[in-house]
Every structure is written in structure tokens, then in C-alpha cells.
Amino acid sequence: MLQKVKQEERLRLSCASPDRSSDCKIMDGKPSDQLNKLRASNEKLQSEVTLQEPIPLLSPRLNKSQTYEKGGTETFLRSTDGLLNNGSSASAHSTSSKPDFSILKEEICLDNLSIKELHETFKATFGRETSVKDKLWLKRRIAMGLTNSCDVSTTTFIIRGKTLVRNKVTEENSKSVDTTLTKDQVVVNDNCKDLPSNPTNQMEDQGVLSGKIFGKSDVESGYKSEDIHMEERAAKRVRKPTRRYIEELSEVESRECSGRFLSSVKNTGPTPSSPKYIARPVSNVRSDGTVVVTRQDSLGGSGVLVPYVSRVRRGRPRKNFMALMVISKAEKEKQPVFTCRSEHQQNVELENLDSSRGNSDDNVVTVPTAKGGTRRKHHRAWTLTEVMKLVEGVSRYGAGRWSEIKRLAFASYTYRTSVDLKDKWRNLLRASFAQSPTDKGMKNSRKHASMPIPAPILLRVRELAEMHAQSAPDLSSGKLAGRSGRNVNEARTGYL
DNA sequence: ATTAGGG
DNA sequence: CCCTAAT
Numbered sequence: 001m002l003q004k005v006k007q008e009e010r011l012r013l014s015c016a017s018p019d020r021s022s023d024c025k026i027m028d029g030k031p032s033d034q035l036n037k038l039r040a041s042n043e044k045l046q047s048e049v050t051l052q053e054p055i056p057l058l059s060p061r062l063n064k065s066q067t068y069e070k071g072g073t074e075t076f077l078r079s080t081d082g083l084l085n086n087g088s089s090a091s092a093h094s095t096s097s098k099p100d101f102s103i104l105k106e107e108i109c110l111d112n113l114s115i116k117e118l119h120e121t122f123k124a125t126f127g128r129e130t131s132v133k134d135k136l137w138l139k140r141r142i143a144m145g146l147t148n149s150c151d152v153s154t155t156t157f158i159i160r161g162k163t164l165v166r167n168k169v170t171e172e173n174s175k176s177v178d179t180t181l182t183k184d185q186v187v188v189n190d191n192c193k194d195l196p197s198n199p200t201n202q203m204e205d206q207g208v209l210s211g212k213i214f215g216k217s218d219v220e221s222g223y224k225s226e227d228i229h230m231e232e233r234a235a236k237r238v239r240k241p242t243r244r245y246i247e248e249l250s251e252v253e254s255r256e257c258s259g260r261f262l263s264s265v266k267n268t269g270p271t272p273s274s275p276k277y278i279a280r281p282v283s284n285v286r287s288d289g290t291v292v293v294t295r296q297d298s299l300g301g302s303g304v305l306v307p308y309v310s311r312v313r314r315g316r317p318r319k320n321f322m323a324l325m326v327i328s329k330a331e332k333e334k335q336p337v338f339t340c341r342s343e344h345q346q347n348v349e350l351e352n353l354d355s356s357r358g359n360s361d362d363n364v365v366t367v368p369t370a371k372g373g374t375r376r377k378h379h380r381a382w383t384l385t386e387v388m389k390l391v392e393g394v395s396r397y398g399a400g401r402w403s404e405i406k407r408l409a410f411a412s413y414t415y416r417t418s419v420d421l422k423d424k425w426r427n428l429l430r431a432s433f434a435q436s437p438t439d440k441g442m443k444n445s446r447k448h449a450s451m452p453i454p455a456p457i458l459l460r461v462r463e464l465a466e467m468h469a470q471s472a473p474d475l476s477s478g479k480l481a482g483r484s485g486r487n488v489n490e491a492r493t494g495y496l
Numbered sequence: 497a498t499t500a501g502g503g
Numbered sequence: 504c505c506c507t508a509a510t
Contacts, residue, residue, distance in 0.1 A: 237500050239508060379504070403498060418498075423504070426501090499510075
């Protein structure tokens with residue numbers, strides 16, 4: 001009962017959530033021919049995309065939500081009218097609509113960055129280094145990367161001249177945009193040649209064309225409203241003190257001392273020189289991806305040598321990995337015999353592409369589990385594009401719908417489980433809130449620690465976080481909650 | 497099977 | 504990341 005209500009609420013929220021982005025109405029004033037063309041193509045693309053990626057646009061869900069709470073969602077709907085209107089709901093406001101929207105353009109000047117900084121940004125964007133010294137090139141690339149990855153939904157960036165422009169919709173100040181925008185605007189088409197990212201999701205990217213708007217409709221900041229980060233969310237899910245994990249660990253420890261038969265399986269052999277040590281290689285084989293068996297593969301007739309990294313251990317070892325170890329050993333020996341290509345090939349392909357863009361190494365570090373055995377901690381650095389996809393996904397489906405996001409936005413990334421997404425999001429939140437108040441926190445100590453996430457993204461994260469913080473707990477509090485304004489336009493001291 | 501949280 | 508508890 002209650003759950004149902006909850007679900008409906010979520011549904012509503014997700015539908016209402018911003019950015020059904022009607023593309024080109026950016027240029028309120030005078031739509032040029034160019035613009036129209038653009039719009040046309042864009043629409044076409046969108047409809048195509050819709051086929052494979054259900055967008056609530058016309059779905060009953062939207063209607064439902066509309067009737068669900070009439071007055072309540074008004075603000076939301078208003079923010080999404082535009083082109084949307086012709087599709088679904090009433091054309092209440094005729095299409096001649098006055099410039100309801102305007103652009104609050106914020107320029108992210110890549111120009112101001114030094115080459116070194118550009119390099120860092122580049123690395124974060126594409127996950128790989130570059131040796132190019134050409135500033136212009138770098139800027140272009142980065143801009144492209146950013147735009148590209150945002151694409152599908154609600155991109156917030158467009159390229160204009162040489163700078164990256166971030167468009168933002170605001171309802172309050174409807175100042176017109178300079179029409180020159182149309183002229184200089186370079187619409188970035190997704191299929192950016194050799195963009196290393198997005199290995200397989202061309203379909204997804206097809207729907208690109210920037211121009212879209214992420215309409216976070218800030219409403220009139222009527223209420224000052226308190227800050228969200230105050231209360232750490234009233235009711236967290238209560239947890240009974242975990243036990244199994246602890247038990248397991250302690251068990252391991254004790255086992256280590258006694259050095260029983262199990263230890264051999266677990267390859268934690270207390271004495272590396274002991275005969276039991278043979279168990280060791282089993283785990284190692286997989287760990288150092290370089291030693292892996294390779295086989296000839298007539299892939300595309302090129303006869304490439306593909307690492308025979310069976311997909312077997314792609315996923316982390318679940319529960320009893322001791323058992324799995326044995327199994328995987330068996331599988332390794334067995335695999336080369338029968339080669340089921342099709343699927344396997346795909347995976348390989350994927351992995352190749354994947355690794356080619358930066359983390360060439362299968363960052364599967366074996367972490368000596370303190371006392372226990374060795375556990376693989378495969379660490380895949382999150383690339384900027386991934387982060388952006390994540391942010392994107394959250395903005396569309398809402399935080400918490402990790403499986404959804406996983407399925408739709410991360411379809412092509414075989415790793416990155418929904419849990420990973422969740423974790424990353426948590427980190428992003430932390431970062432977005434912690435870093436902005438005062439950046440003096442971490443000095444220059446860690447230069448290459450990890451590429452700082454570009455400010456705009458953190459900003460978005462914060463926005464989304466706030467949205468959720470204020471809309472989730474509400475439910476019983478009634479609808480009056482005039483979405484506390486709080487213009488999130490704080491000057492960004494960011495990097496970009 | 498998915499999600500939230502702790503470590 | 505990994506792991507568990509809760510749903």
C-alpha cells in the first residue's frame with residue numbers, strides 16, 4: 001500500500017524531472033532556416049532513438065503524472081513545454097510562445113588553461129594521455145569529448161566559436177540571446193571520428209546533436225529554504241551490525257595460523273616455498289593479464305592475437321571464491337578446446353576497444369587481503385565520459401534507479417555494475433559538496449592524484465542532489481513545497 | 497534481483 | 504571496490 005504510493009511518487013518525479021529538453025528553442029527569437037533544418041533532423045533522430053530507448057515523452061506515464069497532481073507539477077511541465085507540447089499534452093501555450101526560455105550562458109573557457117591543464121583535462125575526458133602540444137587541438141578535442149558524451153540526453157554544452165558554452169534554462173530572466181549564436185554554432189555530431197570512447201553504443205549516440213538543454217528549472221527563489229546537506233537524510237536504512245563479513249575475516253585469520261588444508265586452496269600458503277605453493281599460479285594467471293594465454297583469432301581475417309582472457313572472471317568472484325578459483329582453473333584449461341566464437345568474440349572486441357582507450361592494462365591489482373588471501377581489486381578509473389553518462393542517467397531516471405541507469409545509459413559498459421554506479425555517485429556527491437565551499441582543502445599536494453572532476457559536472461551533481469534531497473523526503477509534507485529556488489549559479493571557481 | 501550503506 | 508543487510 002504504502003509502497004505503491006511511494007512508487008507512484010517516484011514515477012511522478014522521474015517523469016517530471018527536467019530535461020525533456022526540447023532542442024532548439026534556444027534561439028527564441030528568429031529561427032533561421034538553418035535552425036529549422038537542424039530541428040527537423042534532430043527530431044528525426046530523436047524519434048529513432050525513442051525506438052530503442054523508451055523516452056517517457058509520449059508514454060502514458062507522462063499523462064499519468066500530469067493528471068496525478070494537477071497544480072503541483074506545473075512548474076515542471078512548464079519547463080518542458082516547447083516542442084514537447086506538440087507531442088503530448090495540450091498546446092496550451094501556442095507555439096508562438098514568447099521566449100519563455102532564455103540562456104544563461106556560462107562560458108567555460110578552455111582558453112585560459114595552460115597546456116598542462118589541458119592535458120589533464122584531456123586525460124580525464126578520454127582516459128588517456130596525449131602528447132599533442134597544440135592548444136587549439138586540445139581544446140577542440142576536449143570540447144568534443146564533453147559534448148559528445150553528454151549528447152543523447154540533454155546536453156548542456158555546445159560549441160561556439162572556440163569556447164564551450166553551457167546553456168541553462170531559466171524561467172525568470174528571459175533575456176534574449178544574441179542571434180549570432182546561430183551563425184557560429186557548431187553542432188557537434190556524435191560520430192566524432194576517432195573518439196576513443198563509446199565503443200559500441202553508436203546507436204545511442206546517434207541521437208546526438210547538441211543543442212539540447214538541460215532544463216533545470218530553477219523557480220523563483222521565493223523561499224530561502226534551508227540547505228539540504230544539513231540533515232543526513234532523516235531515516236537511513238537501519239542496519240543490523242554486519243556479521244558474516246566479520247566472521248569470514250576472522251575465520252581467515254585463524255585459518256592462517258593453523259595453516260590447514262583450506263589455506264592451500266586459498267593459496268595463502270604461509271610458506272611460499274612450501275609445496276602447497278603450487279596453488280598460487282592459479283590466481284596469478286588471471287591477475288597479470290599479460291601472461292594470459294593467447295590464441296590466434298581470425299578476426300576479420302587479420303589474424304590478430306587476442307588475449308585469451310576468458311570472460312569468465314569478468315565479474316568479481318562472488319561468494320566463495322575459493323571454490324570459484326578451482327572452477328575457473330578448470331575452465332581455463334578447458335576453454336581452448338571448444339571455441340564458441342560469436343559471443344566470445346564480441347566480448348573480446350569490446351574489451352579491446354575498451355582497453356585501447358587508456359587503461360590498456362587490465363588494472364586487476366591483487367590486493368593482499370590484509371591477512372586473508374589475495375583478492376583482486378580491479379580498478380577501472382572512471383573516465384570523464386563515464387562520469388558524465390552517470391550524471392546524465394541520474395538526471396533522467398533519478399538517483400537510486402541504478403539498474404535502470406545501468407541498462408540504458410551504460411549498456412555498453414560491461415563492467416560498471418549498478419553498484420558501481422551507485423558508489424560512484426556517492427563519491428561524486430561527496431566531491432561536489434566538499435570541494436566547492438573551499439578548495440584550499442587539498443592544496444597542491446596531490447598533483448596527479450586524480451583528475452579533478454570539471455566544475456560544471458560537480459555543479460550538476462549538486463543540483464541533482466539538491467533536487468533529490470528536497471523532493472524525495474517530501475511525500476507527506478504536501479505539495480506546497482515551492483521548490484526552493486536557491487539559484488545554483490554560484491560563481492564557479494572551477495577549473496574549466 | 498536490486499538497493500542502501502558500511503568498510 | 505567489496506561486502507552485507509534489507510526490501
